[in-house]
Amino acid sequence: MELTPRIKQILQFVLEKNEPVLEQDIAQHIGVSKRTVQREFDYIAAGLVDYDLSLCKKKNIGVWIDGDAVNLNRLRKEVTETQNNNFSDKNTRRKYLIYELLREKIPKKLFYFSNLFGVSEATISHDLDVVEKKLAGYRLSLIRKPGFGVIVDGKEKDIRTALHYFVNDNMDDESMRSMFFENREALLRAMKNYNSVKVYGLLNSSVVDRVIQVFEDIDENRFNHMAEDSYIGLLIHTAIAVDRIMKGNVIEDTDLPVNVQFDDDYPAAAHLIEALESEFDIKLPKSEFSNILLYIKGSKQNRYNMEDDEELGAEKLLDIIDKLIGVFDATDACEMRQDDELIYGLMMDLQPAIIRIENELYVYNPLEAQIKSEYPEVFAQCRQAAYVIEKATGHKVPDSEVGYLAIHFGAAMERIHERKRRRRPVEIGIVCAGGLGVARLMSTKIRGFLREDVTIKTYWSDEITPYVASKTDFFVSGLVLDNPDIDIVKVSPLINANDIMAIRLKVDEYSRMPSKQEDIDFNEQLSQINEIVSKIKRLTKNYSNYRADSASTMEQLVERMSYVITDSMAAADTLKNDIMKRERVMTQVFPELDFALFHCKTKAVNSIVFKTMTPEDGACFTDESMKNIKAAVFLAAPMDKGETDTEIMGRISSAFVEEEGLLPSIFEENVEETRRIIKKALKTYFNEYISKMQ
Structure with a gap:
């Protein structure tokens, strides 16, 4: 039998008398209504069976407990021993006071609490002042009227929230941890072992035991997949609800959910409600069914689907x-x-x-x-x-x-900190058939989703030499590359979410692997540095802008610039054909940026070339193929001259987006300003190149 504070008061009063006592006298003694005492006697009568005792009632005579003297003494001893709570401690007393106020929505007089806790009514009144402030955090208040008593005022939903918080917050830490981290059988044992929790005597252990047994018997799959804290919460919620309903506190709060729909969680809630009604011989209101269903839907799971x-x-x-x-x-x-x-x-x-x-x-x-x-x-x-x-x-x-x-x-x-302690930089190569401009756009999009220590370089497919492969961890390509010796992530040129995920996983994989080592001596490093310096100097020095008729077609512009760049008709034809071939694969005309980018790798030039062309008699070209374009940019690099040319072309391509003043300087035909901005972009590349050699 659960010896709650009120039941202990009733039993102690009855056991002290050697004669029947009237229910009204008991009610006046402990400060509650006669109906409340009668309700408690229904529970006491069932509990006395465990002591081989019986509760006797006779109209106009009273109530008494009948049975063997040994069993009566055993009951007296248990009632006395469980009265040893230290209610002189104000914090302990106030916790019990909160629970007494919340567990039943009926008025209770100060005398009842004074008698229950063994302190003065003035002390109880001061305790209520403190308790009222705590309850305000749950949108609850106290109604306190002389002659009426004290009762909690607020919505049923808020009362339940406060009850849940109070019960959970007063569980012993070690006991709670065992509930969370041991298996479910240990959890159920811990729930039953109320001697190890601070809330002993608050929850009705008989109800809790039976609720736990209901959960075990129905073996509902939905409950088995709940996280332990959610499972405990549902047990406590159910035990409190059943206990309150058994005590006559059936409240159809309009703020509780009542509209339920049939879904995957509905059968689990219905199964539980049916089992509870059968076990406790009660009728749970529709709002309680809906509340349990909502609790199930809001429970954390130990798996994901x-x-x-x-x-x-x-x-x-x-x-x-x-x-x-x-x-x-x-x-x-x-x-x-x-x-x-x-x-x-x-x-x-x-x-x-x-x-x-x-x-x-x-x-x-x-x-x-x-x-x-x-x-x-x-x-x-x-x-x-x-x-x-x-x-x-x-x-x-x-x-x-x-x-x-x-x-x-x-x-x-x-996990991030752990990975940082044991990861290395990763080198990625981007390969695209649509031209270097498309590859650079792919690179820019991928860059935003990767760590700062990931290096991305762009290549033509024929640039994937053994040397490049030895320096690159893996390649990203829209092409099917026939090279079994390299690791390739096949992607869409538009780079979708799945592509980004695949690239991230590959980066994570390589960051934990040993890096590819390069055995390059100092003299070779110096040669490479000198080669890059020469290329950058030659490119910026030879940059120039040319004017063309604003009515020129795209092909006419390409043809004219091809003759400017090369030194023979044959070379000019080759360059023109290479540029137009690449343009047919994917256009590099960008109306939204007011410029067109024509670039290629070709046998028509021996060194990288950067030139521009603007309309001579108007702000924009007017032909349909170049309509509203303010400038045409030409980039050409020699075939099979290594990755530095490709990287330089890529840096210039990126500068059109990243360097705010570059396009305006070209539109305004400010050659020196264009050279300055290009030098700035290539200086960044040069410094990065040097730092990687160290």
């Missing part, structure tokens, strides 16, 4: 996750987006969390205080990230939910 995300939608979940990650430092965020463990962990927990937040369902986080204390920076970042969820749901995210976010992101940060 993408098909479970139909309500919120996997795409919407991923969008929220991406925004959560975006709150963190850009470098860390890039790493997090590649962390499958973080993504799947959030996918598993975020949907039920949003259901809980939207419906203001309480969730207990036993690690919340520890996270705030030991990882304040991570918690603060997750509090900032939680604004993403608040914006999506329109509801405030409580600290307990922020704590769960901190668990996910804190673990991800630890």
